[in-house]
Amino acid sequence: MANFFTSRLFFISLVCVVVAATLPLYVSGYILGLLTVAFYFGVFAMAWDLLFGFAGEVNFGPTFLIGTGAYTAGILNNQFGWSVYVCILLGALASVVAGFVLALPALRVRGPYFGLTTLVAVLMLQNFVVVFADLTGGEIGLTIPDVITINAGANYWIALGFMTISAAILYGLSQSPVGLVLQASGQDPVQAGALGFNIVKHKLAAFIVSAFFSGLSGALLVFYFGTASVGTVVDVAVGVNVIVSAVLGGRRTVLGAALGAIFLIVAGEFLRPTGELATFIVSAVALLVVLFFPGGFLGAALSREARS
Amino acid sequence: MLALQILIDGFAISALYALGATGFTLIFGVSGVLNLSHGAIMVAAAVAAWAAASVLHLDIYSGALFGVGVALIMAFATYFAVVKPIQNSRRIPNEEKEIFVLTGTLLWGIMIQELIAYFFTNNAKTVLPIVEGVVDIFGNRTPRNNIFTALVCCLVIGLLWLLVNRTRTGKAVLAASMNPRGVTLLGLELTQIYIVVWGIYGILAGIAGVLLGMFLGVSSYSVGPLTASAFSIVVLGGLGSVSGSLIAAFVVGYLETITAYMISPAYRTIPALLLLVFVMYIRPQGLLGRR
Numbered sequence: 038m039a040n041f042f043t044s045r046l047f048f049i050s051l052v053c054v055v056v057a058a059t060l061p062l063y064v065s066g067y068i069l070g071l072l073t074v075a076f077y078f079g080v081f082a083m084a085w086d087l088l089f090g091f092a093g094e095v096n097f098g099p100t101f102l103i104g105t106g107a108y109t110a111g112i113l114n115n116q117f118g119w120s121v122y123v124c125i126l127l128g129a130l131a132s133v134v135a136g137f138v139l140a141l142p143a144l145r146v147r148g149p150y151f152g153l154t155t156l157v158a159v160l161m162l163q164n165f166v167v168v169f170a171d172l173t174g175g176e177i178g179l180t181i182p183d184v185i186t187i188n189a190g191a192n193y194w195i196a197l198g199f200m201t202i203s204a205a206i207l208y209g210l211s212q213s214p215v216g217l218v219l220q221a222s223g224q225d226p227v228q229a230g231a232l233g234f235n236i237v238k239h240k241l242a243a244f245i246v247s248a249f250f251s252g253l254s255g256a257l258l259v260f261y262f263g264t265a266s267v268g269t270v271v272d273v274a275v276g277v278n279v280i281v282s283a284v285l286g287g288r289r290t291v292l293g294a295a296l297g298a299i300f301l302i303v304a305g306e307f308l309r310p311t312g313e314l315a316t317f318i319v320s321a322v323a324l325l326v327v328l329f330f331p332g333g334f335l336g337a338a339l340s341r342e343a344r345s
Numbered sequence: 346m347l348a349l350q351i352l353i354d355g356f357a358i359s360a361l362y363a364l365g366a367t368g369f370t371l372i373f374g375v376s377g378v379l380n381l382s383h384g385a386i387m388v389a390a391a392v393a394a395w396a397a398a399s400v401l402h403l404d405i406y407s408g409a410l411f412g413v414g415v416a417l418i419m420a421f422a423t424y425f426a427v428v429k430p431i432q433n434s435r436r437i438p439n440e441e442k443e444i445f446v447l448t449g450t451l452l453w454g455i456m457i458q459e460l461i462a463y464f465f466t467n468n469a470k471t472v473l474p475i476v477e478g479v480v481d482i483f484g485n486r487t488p489r490n491n492i493f494t495a496l497v498c499c500l501v502i503g504l505l506w507l508l509v510n511r512t513r514t515g516k517a518v519l520a521a522s523m524n525p526r527g528v529t530l531l532g533l534e535l536t537q538i539y540i541v542v543w544g545i546y547g548i549l550a551g552i553a554g555v556l557l558g559m560f561l562g563v564s565s566y567s568v569g570p571l572t573a574s575a576f577s578i579v580v581l582g583g584l585g586s587v588s589g590s591l592i593a594a595f596v597v598g599y600l601e602t603i604t605a606y607m608i609s610p611a612y613r614t615i616p617a618l619l620l621l622v623f624v625m626y627i628r629p630q631g632l633l634g635r636r
Contacts, residue, residue: 149379150580157618164615273569313462317459317463321452327431328431332436
């Protein structure tokens with residue numbers, strides 16, 4: 038850890054964060070709004086990478102965790118009018134419970150079977166939202182009375198600060214001994230167990246941490262949007278975007294996942310003039326990266342640095 | 346009377362599910378690939394059949410054949426452009442190839458879906474059915490197309506069974522699904538077996554897609570649900586087990602039909618999902634899966 042603070046990666050990240058923090062002084066509210074969403078998405082992708090890249094769990098349902106956090110916070114605010122911060126905290130806690138639920142099958146089934154279980158979890162949540170439309174607003178979406186602030190700059194700084202702190206915690210965790218044990222148990226659970234590590238405890242911890250950050254970010258996102266809907270926080274397509282971000286930025290790098298998410302959202306916006314072809318182009322670029330640079334953006338950059 | 350109606354309606358949809366899932370499970374059994382562009386290929390086949398009839402003004406039979414042909418080309422394209430490069434890549438560690446194939450085929454499916462939406466819009470398209478009219482079965486008016494769909498599905502699955510169990514090529518495919526290394530040791534080229542399997546898959550997905558286009562109609566929005574239903578049927582039946590998928594397809598098909606008739610069409614998919622979760626807990630390898 039000590040040599041991390043003198044490494045090149047640390048300085049590059051520091052410069053990026055400082056430059057990003059000054060953006061509200063000279064760019065338009067439109068770009069700030071775009072980046073605010075991108076930063077929350079970055080946290081989704083980093084939390085997913087902790088589960089996939091380190092614990093080796095193919096989670097097709099990141100939106101199960103995100104959606105639970107987002108809808109819990111939104112419903113509490115809508116129904117009881119509790120303060121925004123209490124709602125966000127309770128949303129994150131609900132997401133941790135959801136992470137627990139998701140971890141139970143993960144300890145029993147592996148690979149594609151676990152992937153399907155997580156996919157089913159998302160579909161169940163989606164059905165729940167539609168069936169209990171009185172509570173959740175159904176397909177139209179849930180209106181949320183309170184927002185954190187309406188100042189675009191302040192919202193941007195909150196998102197940036199939240200992403201930076203999350204990145205520091207998740208990256209630190211991934212580089213710590215706990216992260217190494219997780220990585221070992223993801224790659225060869227039998228051998229990691231034979232070395233005396235408690236795999237169940239470590240994996241459970243990974244699920245809880247991943248769920249906490251996903252839920253927190255989801256809850257903050259709905260208070261930024263002022264609405265929660267299936268299309269923004271639950272739909273399988275949102276989960277696909279999270280997964281693509283993490284693979285694109287470089288799996289098992291944590292920070293790369295955030296880069297991938299920012300790229301995906303900004304690129305999608307830049308390609309908006311191409312209309313319906315935007316998604317096609319983004320998917321095609323992502324596929325080419327997957328085929329030719331399987332390490333992703335950061336993976337390719339890091340391996341070049343290691344070689345030189 | 347309601348029971349008979351459920352029996353008839355459920356049979357056609359179940360047979361269609363079975364046909365769609367068979368190709369999917371065959372590829373997994375032989376090469377360990379879960380093809381998440383499955384729904385996109387089925388929709389492409391149906392849209393191609395529709396376009397052949399309404400844009401190129403071909404007759405119904407040539408249109409259907411054209412649709413199956415397009416699915417065949419798509420299946421080969423999926424294999425050569427996405428799956429094979431990932432399987433042969435040296436930069437991807439072996440234990441991570443599975444997730445790369447999943448991500449790659451998923452992206453590929455999204456690309457196909459977006460292209461369809463771009464050129465043919467998101468509107469639902471219904472392929473003109475080959476047989477029209479209704480017949481009366483013990484007082485239930487049943488569209489002839491339902492019976493036709495069920496018959497074609499059963500016929501194609503029967504032909505597949507003959508192909509796999511009675512021909513030399515089919516036996517090689519079966520052997521490859523049991524022990525790939527053993528097959529290579531016997532001097533059979535594994536790559537050629539993969540090409541055959543992807544060919545069979547393309548034809549099956551194409552027929553299923555065109556029939557679906559006649560039966561329910563498709564749009565680019567059906568891509569995700571189609572892949573998800575094939576995936577869940579295959580997991581329920583046991584990955585790689587063709588007979589397991591057939592049983593699972595009928596279980597899911599009837600469960601959905603019963604729910605739609607007895608409770609509400611809005612809850613159609615929920616019991617099947619619950620059953621899936623339940624089976625995963627007590628029997629993670631599926632109904633007839635081997636570990």
